Amino acid sequence: MKTLKIIKIGGNIIDDASSLSAFIELFAKLEGPKILIHGGGKLATKLATDLGMEVNMIDGRRVTNAATLDIITMVYAGKINKNIVVQLQAKHCNAIGFSGADGNTIVSKKRPATPIDYGFAGDIAQVNTAVLEVLLTQGVAPVFCALTHDQNGQLLNTNADTIASELAIAFANTYETELYYCFEKNGVLRDVDDETSVIKHISTENYQDLMQQRIISEGMLPKLLNCIYAIQKNVNKVCIGKPEMLSNPNANFTTITK
Numbered sequence: 651m652k653t654l655k656i657i658k659i660g661g662n663i664i665d666d667a668s669s670l671s672a673f674i675e676l677f678a679k680l681e682g683p684k685i686l687i688h689g690g691g692k693l694a695t696k697l698a699t700d701l702g703m704e705v706n707m708i709d710g711r712r713v714t715n716a717a718t719l720d721i722i723t724m725v726y727a728g729k730i731n732k733n734i735v736v737q738l739q740a741k742h743c744n745a746i747g748f749s750g751a752d753g754n755t756i757v758s759k760k761r762p763a764t765p766i767d768y769g770f771a772g773d774i775a776q777v778n779t780a781v782l783e784v785l786l787t788q789g790v791a792p793v794f795c796a797l798t799h800d801q802n803g804q805l806l807n808t809n810a811d812t813i814a815s816e817l818a819i820a821f822a823n824t825y826e827t828e829l830y831y832c833f834e835k836n837g838v839l840r841d842v843d844d845e846t847s848v849i850k851h852i853s854t855e856n857y858q859d860l861m862q863q864r865i866i867s868e869g870m871l872p873k874l875l876n877c878i879y880a881i882q883k884n885v886n887k888v889c890i891g892k893p894e895m896l897s898n899p900n901a902n903f904t905t906i907t908k
């Protein structure tokens with residue numbers, strides 16, 4: 651079976667021009683089929699705040715009203731997605747930008763309003779891989795932003811970490827899938843301010859202890875839950891760390907195991 655690399659980059663990499671261009675260079679050089687998923691929550695928060703809009707995050711997830719949905723559509727599907735695609739083209743990596751509506755690739759359901767009303771937030775119901783398979787076999791890299799659709803005309807905000815794990819799971823029958831969460835830290839840290847405190851292995855058995863000890867908080871909460879879910883659903887490899895882990899297996903990063 652061929653290996654498919656599914657790589658997610660977070661807000662702090664996107665926000666920093668030199669980190670982003672270093673990542674783009676690394677991604678462009680990766681051999682074989684690959685998919686990139688980007689977040690951008692940080693930039694959306696900044697723009698919304700600059701416009702005097704209230705930003706409400708609960709457990710690392712954004713409460714998305716109609717005005718917020720407009721902002722994130724412009725930021726995620728527009729500015730960030732196109733900026734990444736154009737930079738990949740400059741490195742001779744052919745790429746195409748996607749939301750879940752494009753090619754009907756990711757269909758989601760609006761999250762129920764109870765117990766917490768997240769507004770226009772979508773939980774993924776279906777991933778359609780056919781269009782993506784065609785691109786992957788042509789050597790084209792799909793680049794996903796954090797938007798899905800309900801097939802009824804509504805875009806929905808979906809956590810980028812979740813999009814990455816659901817894409818990896820959807821391809822797990824046809825490829826050896828490797829899922830990498832790249833962000834600005836070395837991995838999941840025992841002490842968030844100490845880059846040397848990387849937890850090298852997290853398993854489906856010990857992750858709940860880490861949650862209970864509050865070692866995991868904010869954006870790391872949905873990230874780790876997505877990692878655990880992916881490894882349980884037969885994704886072959888799941889890692890969290892700096893982009894260097896993509897080219898250096900000896901780098902310090904976190905691996906999630908069954």
Ligand SMILES: Nc1ncnc2c1ncn2[C@@H]1O[C@H](COP(=O)(O)OP(=O)(O)O)[C@@H](O)[C@H]1O
Binds near residue numbers: 659660661811868
């Ligand atoms: N134990 C931990 N190890 C590393 N980061 C953590 C931990 N707990 C919380 N975090 C926070 O989670 C953030 C990553 O989540 P998030 O802000 O959503 O980033 P991204 O945009 O990369 O997905 C880190 O920047 C860090 O502040």
Ligand SMILES: CC(=O)N[C@@H](CCC(=O)OP(=O)(O)O)C(=O)O
Binds near residue numbers: 661662688694722808
């Ligand atoms: C529902 C939800 O929370 N969606 C996220 C989507 C963006 C994202 O995931 O960005 P990062 O990966 O950079 O955090 C949000 O709007 O913040």
